[in-house]
Amino acid sequence: MINDVKPNGAGRSRIHADLLDSLGERIASGRLAVGEVLTLEGITSSYDVSRSAAREAIRVLESMGLVASKRRVGITVRPREQWNLFDPRLIRWRLECGDRSNQLLSLSELRRGFEPVAAALAAERATPEQNRTLAAAVSDMVVTGRDGDLEPYLEADQRFHRTLLEASGNEMLRALASVVAVVLEGRTHHDLMPRNPNPEAIALHDEVARAVRQRDPGAAEKSMRAIIDEAAAALAEEHGR
Amino acid sequence: MINDVKPNGAGRSRIHADLLDSLGERIASGRLAVGEVLTLEGITSSYDVSRSAAREAIRVLESMGLVASKRRVGITVRPREQWNLFDPRLIRWRLECGDRSNQLLSLSELRRGFEPVAAALAAERATPEQNRTLAAAVSDMVVTGRDGDLEPYLEADQRFHRTLLEASGNEMLRALASVVAVVLEGRTHHDLMPRNPNPEAIALHDEVARAVRQRDPGAAEKSMRAIIDEAAAALAEEHGR
DNA sequence: TCTGACCAAATAGTCAGACTTTTGTCACGT
């Protein structure tokens, strides 16, 4: 009996969510190794859930590319190359255990690609409302950053990036907002942030907001690239010590 | 009774796959509008499948952010901003109907972000084996492109981009290979390609391959950007006429 | 008439058990 699931609180559909979370995290962390084989029977008995609950969880994991189900064989953990790494849940699982900094490193490389492009597009398309939101977010980052209030700072930071990606007017870029949010969250919640946010980083956010407001795609793109590089450098430093 | 599902061939788990496909496509195409409400009961009776099958399909759609399920109210189609647009299946559904060119346009903007970065990274990290694969893919593109063999050309094109993304050594970038593959596939299978591939585009692929081989990240990045721009321009032209 | 408490119906969530289909394995005969 695997005592991995959270207590069945007064919440909604806990069984499915808990089972999914537990299995997903076990796979993401490698505790269930690639190639390992499960059976529905095994899951129902070790987690003490019904067959339907187990099947539904497996179907979701299958849709994320984490497992493959075959008759007469069972449920096999698929090789990592087949995982759908952009699923926010999988990202969260991977951050919660195992290769945390690994994940954050690859995410940073990726952000270096798409956030500058998003900034450039936003400079062409942002609405006045979005510009106001960006300015407000930067302002909040300044205050909370100075006081060392990490939670509100995180919220403002997320708001900044989400707004910028939305302002790009590109649905796919906007969809990456949840990914970026998870990354920022993971960075502060897993002690990969300096206790006080770097004032330089905040200044760069301000530069981006200003460039977007002034419809200067080139400058927006450049400053955004600087933000990512700063974040990557900070991450490397925290990781190194 | 909605006669939307493919005939139950000799395949494996047809019921689930067909139901999921049908529902997913109906939602992606907008035939099931945002905010519309389904019930399990309705699904089981209109598709003539069991409750379990319906539940499993809904659970997967839920995990993609396409629907939300609530007691006493039913299964609601969620607003598009909440969809997980990076799920390869959703991309395919959206290409198969409705906003095909819309989707391809946003994908192009996105590719403009990450493929150049991938090319630059590949120039630093590609193995000799990968360089060989890139060269072979370009060679195949030249011959099949000259003869107008669109299917083999597509295959070589996909191979090129997949290899490049893999060579970036970044797992997230590699994961985008399936996205790019679907896009390339959609472009040729939906008459959004010129009958004969543009020789200039092929030359650009060759430039990228050479820059990667010569460990020149800047050149690789630049040429890759040119590829994307060429593709976007071609797409706009095909779309425009 | 408004307010609040309570009740009933609708609907998803969960479970248990049966049957069907596919497929890997192994024993058997050639």
Place this chain on the structure above:
DNA sequence: ACGTGACAAAAGTCTGACTATTTGGTCAGA
């Protein structure tokens, strides 16, 4: 060695029951 056929294991599917939650309405009282 090489088919080949029987067996069994496992997922796939279906059905029906029960549970839990939430909505919406009803009714008593102020």
